[in-house]
Amino acid sequence: MKLAVINSGSSSLKFKLFDMKDESVIFKLNLEEITSHSDALDEVIKQLDSMGINFHDLDAVGHRVVHGGEKFKKATLVTNEVIKDIDSLSLLAPLHNPANLQGIISVKKIAPELKQYAVFDTAFHSTMAKEAFLYALPYEMYEKYGIRRYGFHGTSHFYIAKETAKRLNKPLSELNIISMHLGNGESICAIENGKSIDTSMGFTPLEGLIMGTRSGDIDPAIVLYLQRTLGYDVGEMDTILNKKSGLKGICGKSDVRSIIASDDEKSKLALDMMVRRVRKYIGAYMSLMDRLDAVVFTGGIGEHSSYIRDRIMKNMDIKNMFVIDTDEELEIARQII
Structure with missing residues (x-):
């Protein structure tokens, strides 16, 4: 199974292709100071072609998305509705979610048949209890406007937890x-x-x-x-x-x-x-x-x-x-x- 992971920043695109049989990295490319995510993805596809790998034949593409709000608590198959939801959360992460979306939209245009998944930095922290994530503000600010602790770096913390469990058996x-x-x-x-x-x-x-x-x-x-x-x-x-x-x-x-x-x-x-x-x-x-x-x-x-x-x-x-x-x-x- 060949899975690609894309991390789209405001002026960068990081791409990594895994063979999940042994979790080995087949190919990776970091592009900086980009002006178009579509052009950056074209460059990725061109380099994959030179290796004899057809981008359209990949099994799936995963995207890092910084903010999932309270709605997204696990890896989620990207649909048009999910795209709208991620966009609506851009108010909470204006520097990140719009850029993350550009990566998703670029893949959708070039290879609409590919399954895409969004994995959210906030998801790992969705297990926090209310007394941990609420601020001592008027409660309606949480109910009406979603003001609460969300937490970030969740994908990293989750990976570290699993690796530590292995080390400690x-x-x-x-x-x-x-x-x-x-x-x-x-x-x-x-x-x-x-x-x-x-x-x-x-x-x-x-x-x-x-x-x-x-x-x-x-x-x-x-x-x-x-x-x-x-x-x-x-x-x-x-x-x-x-x-x-x-x-x-x-x-x-x-x-x-x-x-x-x-x-x-x-x-x-x-x-x-x-x-x-x-x-x-x-x-x-x-x-x-x-x-x-x-x-x-x-x-x-x-x-x-x-x-x-x-x-x-x-x-x-x-x-x-x-x-x-x-x-x-x-x-x-x-x-x-």
């Missing part, structure tokens, strides 16, 4: 871990009995840990104060919180490798703040579970920075710590078989 249904996806975007997830019970990202990917350019948790009144005293509008506040804050806001740099290599006071402060926030979440999530089997690091920083891992784990009495390379594309392929 334990059924997924009995696994309790804290999964940390640390990169330019970061989230941490408490997984109890193989299911997400809490996660740091919230209504949007802005909440939670201190990230490359995102603030993570702040007092919401700061936004009101800045708007009242400095006259910032909604767009300016969005830019500050998502693109000018986090590590970059503190020391002017967002790449952790560069920050570690610097010896100035603000670079040190930025790392201290980042590490402290992660440790704070670990402690909070440990208190939610009666047993912790392991903590697991993944993502660009989690996988490659022993310096950050050592600082986070310092003096923590935790039995098992694993570093596992995430593979969201493989997890998407597994979910659509």
Whole structure:
């Protein structure tokens, strides 16, 4: 069985083709700075043709879709109705869902006979209890407008949970871990009995840990104060919180490798703040579970920075710590078989 996985960004398209007999990668291609998803897919098809692989003969195509709201809780066969639903959720993920849809629509135009599936970043977190996902706002804001914690990086956290269960020779249904996806975007997830019970990202990917350019948790009144005293509008506040804050806001740099290599006071402060926030979440999530089997690091920083891992784990009495390379594309392929 040959399955393709497509991750469509606003200016990029990542394509990976798997032979699911042994989960091997037959072909992969990352295209950056694209202006048309259809043209990018044409390039993918051209390269597949040169290998003697007909795109139309694939068994299915899986797509990463960032936001599934409350409606989508598992891999879903794409229909015209599903396309409309994903589009309607673009209000919750304006930077991601429209781009994800472009990949789906491009495949539909070129190969309408192919089965397509959407796999949602939010789906893994659909098991959170109401006391975990609700905000202490007027309840009607949840009922009428869907204001709640959704969580993200779910495909990565789910993959990590299953791989950790294998390493511990334990059924997924009995696994309790804290999964940390640390990169330019970061989230941490408490997984109890193989299911997400809490996660740091919230209504949007802005909440939670201190990230490359995102603030993570702040007092919401700061936004009101800045708007009242400095006259910032909604767009300016969005830019500050998502693109000018986090590590970059503190020391002017967002790449952790560069920050570690610097010896100035603000670079040190930025790392201290980042590490402290992660440790704070670990402690909070440990208190939610009666047993912790392991903590697991993944993502660009989690996988490659022993310096950050050592600082986070310092003096923590935790039995098992694993570093596992995430593979969201493989997890998407597994979910659509």
